[in-house]
Amino acid sequence: MSRFDSIKLIACDLDGTLLLNGAQRLQPETCKLIHRLRTEKGILFCAASGRQYANLRRLFEPIRDEIYYLCENGCLCYANDQRIYKETMDQNLARELIRDIMSTEGAEILISGENVHYLQPKDMSYYYHMRDVVRNDVTIVSDVLNIPEPYMKVSFYEKGGLHNVSRWQEKYAERCTVVPGQLEWLDMMPKGVNKASGLVHILNYLNIKPEECMAIGDNDNDREMLELTGIPAAVKSAKPEIREITAIETDTVEHLFEKILSA
Numbered sequence: 001m002s003r004f005d006s007i008k009l010i011a012c013d014l015d016g017t018l019l020l021n022g023a024q025r026l027q028p029e030t031c032k033l034i035h036r037l038r039t040e041k042g043i044l045f046c047a048a049s050g051r052q053y054a055n056l057r058r059l060f061e062p063i064r065d066e067i068y069y070l071c072e073n074g075c076l077c078y079a080n081d082q083r084i085y086k087e088t089m090d091q092n093l094a095r096e097l098i099r100d101i102m103s104t105e106g107a108e109i110l111i112s113g114e115n116v117h118y119l120q121p122k123d124m125s126y127y128y129h130m131r132d133v134v135r136n137d138v139t140i141v142s143d144v145l146n147i148p149e150p151y152m153k154v155s156f157y158e159k160g161g162l163h164n165v166s167r168w169q170e171k172y173a174e175r176c177t178v179v180p181g182q183l184e185w186l187d188m189m190p191k192g193v194n195k196a197s198g199l200v201h202i203l204n205y206l207n208i209k210p211e212e213c214m215a216i217g218d219n220d221n222d223r224e225m226l227e228l229t230g231i232p233a234a235v236k237s238a239k240p241e242i243r244e245i246t247a248i249e250t251d252t253v254e255h256l257f258e259k260i261l262s263a
Contacts, residue, residue: 048198049073051072209230
């Protein structure tokens, strides 16, 4: 009996895990492998990411209606193109974070709405990066303190890398979830919201137990999701402290999928 036989769903991080080395497109075979996992093994797939829903559907275009979506690091979850969970941040706290980010030199802000990300760029190259490279649905506003919907996730981007993560964690971690994403991103969500809390809603929707789920990740914002699931896995390029809590390592996610299919 293979250790993969109990898996009913795979929840996989994107940036740094499925998308390696800054890639913004999936490998040609990725969607085919995910489709085969469902049709040959009965294993469902969930994209578990800090990215927005529209961005993820574009990434997984060939199979976009076959998979599940954990978006915005757990603030928003979709199944069968229907929202099954949404979490918003305390508006006063969100505005405090926004003022702090906007006054931080070199930091560009990103506000997550349900269908669009709001920007107030200090440098227009940031807007073009988010629109044309990352391929988010984005809109520029004159004042991010006055967007037309509640705040979900408040993030900032520092080109070239984050400079002082500990400062933000020390100041805000008691009031909200503060986690670095990839090298240049810091995300802040409502307190207690993370990929594990979002995944629980998807698992409940599908009537799947956490021990019947594999999670794959690489970074701090994947930790709770990895600890929740029965088979935690990491790519070899993951942070050492993340690799320490996983049962499986793989050079690429696609190679792990091939092993599961051949088991």
